[in-house]
Amino acid sequence: FTLSDTIGRFYPHRFELSGGSIVSNCSAFAYMGQPVSLNYTIQAKSILGTIPSNYNSAYGAMPTLTYVAENSESGVNLGGRFTDGLVSKIWTAGVLTFASTNAIFGRQATTGAPDGPFSGLLVGLQLSDTFDSRSLQNLNMNASSSTVCSGAACNAISIGSALNMRYGRLRLDDAFGPESARLPVGFTTEYWSGSFFTKNTDDNCTKILRSVIMYPAGNILSPANLNVNLGSGTTTGNYGSLLNTPIEIAFTNGDALHFFSAPTGGATGSFNVDVNLTSYPWLRFDWDQSGVYDDANLPTARFGFGSYRGHDRIIYWRERF
Numbered sequence: 001f002t003l004s005d006t007i008g009r010f011y012p013h014r015f016e017l018s019g020g021s022i023v024s025n026c027s028a029f030a031y032m033g034q035p036v037s038l039n040y041t042i043q044a045k046s047i048l049g050t051i052p053s054n055y056n057s058a059y060g061a062m063p064t065l066t067y068v069a070e071n072s073e074s075g076v077n078l079g080g081r082f083t084d085g086l087v088s089k090i091w092t093a094g095v096l097t098f099a100s101t102n103a104i105f106g107r108q109a110t111t112g113a114p115d116g117p118f119s120g121l122l123v124g125l126q127l128s129d130t131f132d133s134r135s136l137q138n139l140n141m142n143a144s145s146s147t148v149c150s151g152a153a154c155n156a157i158s159i160g161s162a163l164n165m166r167y168g169r170l171r172l173d174d175a176f177g178p179e180s181a182r183l184p185v186g187f188t189t190e191y192w193s194g195s196f197f198t199k200n201t202d203d204n205c206t207k208i209l210r211s212v213i214m215y216p217a218g219n220i221l222s223p224a225n226l227n228v229n230l231g232s233g234t235t236t237g238n239y240g241s242l243l244n245t246p247i248e249i250a251f252t253n254g255d256a257l258h259f260f261s262a263p264t265g266g267a268t269g270s271f272n273v274d275v276n277l278t279s280y281p282w283l284r285f286d287w288d289q290s291g292v293y294d295d296a297n298l299p300t301a302r303f304g305f306g307s308y309r310g311h312d313r314i315i316y317w318r319e320r321f
Contacts (some may be wrong), residue, residue, distance in 0.1 A: 004306040010052055011132040013045035013096070015063065020104065020159040022123055024205075026205035030105070031168035031191070032116065033282035036141040038084055038103035040125070040159055042136075044094040051094040051297055058065070060089055061131040068143035068156045069105065076144030081106045094103065105165055111286075114192035118165040124156035164221035166191035168206075169285040172275055172301045175260075179268050179305040183235075187256040189283065206283075207248040209257075216276040221247055230305060233267025236259045260303060268306030274298065 020040030024030030029256035044055045068079035085102030105123075108115055125142060127136035139154035149155075189206050190197040211221040215237065218225045226237045240257025241250035249256055263269075275298040279283050286293040 010054055012052055012055055012134050013040045013047040014045050015127055015129070015136045016043050016045055016138065017041070017125065017136065017157050017159075018043050020125075022160040022163060023164060026203065028202040029166050029191075031165040031282035032081075032105055032165055033112075035085065035104055036163070037099075037101050038159070041098070042096040042127070044091075044134075053093040055091065055094040059091075062089075063127045063129040063131075063134075066126040066128065068123075068124045068126060068141065070122055070141070070143035071116075071118040072162075073146055073148065077143040078105075078118075078121070079124075079143060081108070092118065095176055101157075105163070107167065107293070112176045112284075113286075114117070114167045114197075114293070116165060116167050116192060117194065118163075120162045121165045122158050122162045123160070124158045126156045128165075139282055141235075154240045166200065168192075168276070168283055169197065170206075170277060170280070170298060171197075172273070172284040172298050174302045176270075178305045179263050179266050182262050182303065183260040183303060185256075185258040185301075185303065186262065187258040187318060189251055189254045203251055203254040206249075206251040206254075207243065208275070208280070210242070210247050210249060212276040212279065213249070214276070216271050228271050230263050230267040230269035233263040233265035233268075235263045235305065237273075260305075263305050268304075270302055270304030270306075273301045273303065275301075287311045 022036060022038050024036045025034070030036050043051055046052055066079070067082045067084065068077050069082050070077060082105050083103065085104065087253065089096055089098060090187040122141065124141040129135065136157060139157050139160045141156040142149035143155050144228045145153065147214050158237060168189060168191050171186065171188050171190055175183050175185050177183040189200045189203045191200045203246065211219045213220050215225050216228055220237065228235050228237065231312050238259050238261065239249045243250055277298065278296050281294065284294050284296065287295045287299045
């Protein structure tokens with residue numbers, strides 16, 4: 001016998017989403033710009049519901065996937081702020097299996113100014129097949145509509161459960177106190193409530209590498225650098241949770257529980273601490289008021305023991321209760 005030439009070609013009757021999830025690294029919320037995990041599977045289906053195994057990425061122009069996003073039926077499509085973290089999507093034997101741990105719902109374009117929170121952010125998927133004109137089935141979402149869609153009014157399919165997205169920042173406050181007592185320090189994570197920043201008491205997930213926190217003797221990756229010389233005495237930086245694998249500090253209810261011990265020998269003096277957020281873009285803010293909310297460093301924090309002399313530009317203080 002002889003083999004015949006290829007006769008025609010086979011193409012799917014439709015596409016179906018088979019399972020999908022989108023999960024943040026913290027169960028209660030995710031920060032805008034912080035990676036989340038995205039997983040889903042799309043299957044090509046024949047008219048009988050079987051998967052055409054010859055359908056793969058060498059077949060021709062594969063479908064284009066686009067993301068949409070909407071917060072609580074607001075009717076505003078925020079899909080342009082969502083990226084899946086992967087460039088290529090490979091079809092194998094009629095199936096596209098997608099998995100990324102670097103999907104991101106980003107801050108606003110240009111300046112990254114605060115907005116939200118988006119407590120019910122649903123991410124959806126659109127599929128466009130210009131090669132065979134096949135469509136994605138079971139659509140249940142329209143991010144540009146403020147009402148629940150049905151039938152032909154739906155143009156996307158939702159992936160997993162809604163996310164609670166917050167605009168976050170890290171904050172480190174100056175602190176001064178007497179040399180006879182330990183010095184509490186405000187080192188917290190905050191989020192934009194819609195009107196102001198507030199402590200993120202849901203945050204039991206943030207961890208900051210000790211190597212990005214700079215004390216006078218160097219970064220606190222080395223435990224010895226937690227000790228700060230003050231004249232003839234020493235004070236030591238303390239945190240609620242110092243992890244060793246990896247070497248980080250962990251936040252509890254949005255607080256590093258940071259303090260400095262009372263200086264030995266009743267020593268007095270002051271010193272600076274810096275924090276670099278190059279690796280934490282979701283915790284940056286416009287501290288220098290430049291109009292761009294992406295400062296890679298926190299403002300230098302100053303800590304002191306002894307009598308606080310005040311500020312040269314402050315004439316009068318009044319304590320309010």
